[in-house]
Amino acid sequence: MKRPLLLMVAGALALVAAGCGESPSVTVYKQGKYQGKPDAEPWGNDAFKGDKLAWERAIKARNERQDETSRGTPTAAN
Amino acid sequence: MARMKFLADAERCIECNGCVTACKQEHEIPWGVNRRRVVTLNDGVPGEKSISVACMHCSDAPCMAVCPVDCFYKTSEGVVLHDKDLCIGCGYCFYACPFGAPQFPQDGAFGLRGKMDKCTFCAGGPETDHSAAEYKKYGRNRLAEGKLPACAEMCATKALLGGDSDIISDIYRNRVLRRGKGSEVWGWGTAYGKPESRPAAKPGAKS
Numbered sequence: 001m002k003r004p005l006l007l008m009v010a011g012a013l014a015l016v017a018a019g020c021g022e023s024p025s026v027t028v029y030k031q032g033k034y035q036g037k038p039d040a041e042p043w044g045n046d047a048f049k050g051d052k053l054a055w056e057r058a059i060k061a062r063n064e065r066q067d068e069t070s071r072g073t074p075t076a077a078n
Numbered sequence: 079m080a081r082m083k084f085l086a087d088a089e090r091c092i093e094c095n096g097c098v099t100a101c102k103q104e105h106e107i108p109w110g111v112n113r114r115r116v117v118t119l120n121d122g123v124p125g126e127k128s129i130s131v132a133c134m135h136c137s138d139a140p141c142m143a144v145c146p147v148d149c150f151y152k153t154s155e156g157v158v159l160h161d162k163d164l165c166i167g168c169g170y171c172f173y174a175c176p177f178g179a180p181q182f183p184q185d186g187a188f189g190l191r192g193k194m195d196k197c198t199f200c201a202g203g204p205e206t207d208h209s210a211a212e213y214k215k216y217g218r219n220r221l222a223e224g225k226l227p228a229c230a231e232m233c234a235t236k237a238l239l240g241g242d243s244d245i246i247s248d249i250y251r252n253r254v255l256r257r258g259k260g261s262e263v264w265g266w267g268t269a270y271g272k273p274e275s276r277p278a279a280k281p282g283a284k285s
Contacts, residue, residue, distance in 0.1 A: 032148035036161025037204040039153060042222040045207040058224030063241040066230065067249040069256070 081137065081156030082199055082221075083243040084230065085250055086129045089257070090237035093118055093128040097229035097238050101132075104200070104228040105217025111181040113197040114229055130229070130238045133158060133179035133197035141171035141180060155221070156243075157199040162215045165193040199240070200227040 043055035101114045114132035135158045142150040149164035172180040183192040202219030205212035230240030239246040
């Protein structure tokens with residue numbers, strides 16, 4: 001008499017505990033590894049001849065030229 | 079060097095489509111492919127807002143994650159590029175992209191879908207810099223010339239900023255602090271000035 005009751009309680013407990021085991025349903029994408037040709041750095045060409053600092057200076061100057069508030073007041077640097 | 083990003087200022091954009099035209103002209107983009115486009119919200123309603131949209135070169139790009147042939151790569155400056163020789167034109171990247179950046183040229187009698195084309199931040203592709211192959215497949219490589227994307231440099235109102243994310247964020251932050259955020263941003267007061275707020279001219283001073 002006791003055994004079936006125990007089995008039933010154990011089964012009910014197992015069902016209740018199963019509700020806690022929820023797995024995340026949001027898809028997690030895994031980045032693949034690039035399979036194509038390697039690309040050169042933007043300073044590794046005839047224009048900059050591998051001079052990364054010169055390229056960074058050129059890009060920085062262009063970046064700052066987008067700010068019209070500083071463009072009207074030339075400084076020693078530009 | 080920080081990451082290269084675009085920043086679109088909806089308060090400044092006047093929907094002139096200069097960025098779209100600059101991009102088309104710079105890279106000789108075929109008909110039907112729009113690497114950049116201007117989207118307007120509440121078109122025709124006072125206070126409408128326009129924004130220039132292209133590939134935003136995501137830090138965690140979903141197109142890279144879903145590509146079945148892994149043709150995407152990210153440069154050391156944070157620009158998301160792809161190898162057209164590998165692309166199979168499946169269109170997965172189009173569904174993954176929240177900005178609708180990937181474009182597919184359609185050609186032939188059956189509207190055959192070609193290899194994916196998207197904004198390259200004017201950084202070309204994996205071909206040799208400034209080569210004819212690079213220009214044909216990806217367009218001009220302005221970054222390797224020490225220049226920024228043509229769309230951002232062409233923007234007349236500087237609504238579209240492009241370049242080093244730290245610098246363009248500073249430009250935008252200063253701009254927002256100067257212009258405020260309330261009724262002074264647009265409307266009659268802004269369009270026709272605020273004579274009541276001008277300081278009175280001193281007698282004898284030059285106007």
